[in-house]
Amino acid sequence: MDLLQAARVAAKPSKANGGIIHKWQRDENGNRRMVEIIVRQTAQGKNNGAMIRPTYTVAELGVCAHNVPPICFWAALYAFAGDRSKYGKLHTALTDRAQIMRIERRWPLETVDHHGIKRAYLSHLAKLVLDHDAHSALFACCPQLYSIYMGVTEKTWDHGMEDRFCDLQYAWREWLQTANSMIQAKLR
Secondary structure (H helix, E strand, C coil), rough: HHHHHHHHHHCCCCCEEEEEEEEEEECCCCCCCEEEEEEEHHHHHHCCCCCCCCCHHHHHHHCCCCCCHHHHHHHHHHHCCCCCHHHHHHHHHHHHHHHHHHHHHCCCEEECCCCCCCEECHHHHHHHHHHHHCCHHHHHCCCCHHHHHHHHCCCHHHHHHHHHHHHHHHHHHHHHHHHHHHHHHHHH
């Protein structure tokens, strides 16, 4: 899937995402008219979802990797150094984690896609977590990209699938936090 093309096609400017919005205003005569307002995306506040990650080279991560669990190290390579060589192993590990979460949290085994056909989705959900991490700016500017990526309607995404994504993303971030805390301790 070409994420950039899908983001361009589905993007709708909004106040949250930045872009041009239309608003009704009254002119000096009291008549209402439509005006265009340019809104810039900002990252302010504590809970804005923006995160400045440390950037490391593969060599720096390798030097500090002693005692870092392998899956956490691979996640750090992927997120902090941009190394995609362990994508398959990360996808398998996230899919396994999603299977465990499905049992623990009683998630359904299948979902209904935008064609109305039931299909398994946990493997795609794991890929979404990884691709979201690598291309977060695209997902930020186009919230519809989540449902397009998963092949489901926005209603299906909003009613349950988004929560499952957030749960799996939390597990991913725990791996990153574990690696980052162990690596930071050795870099000091």
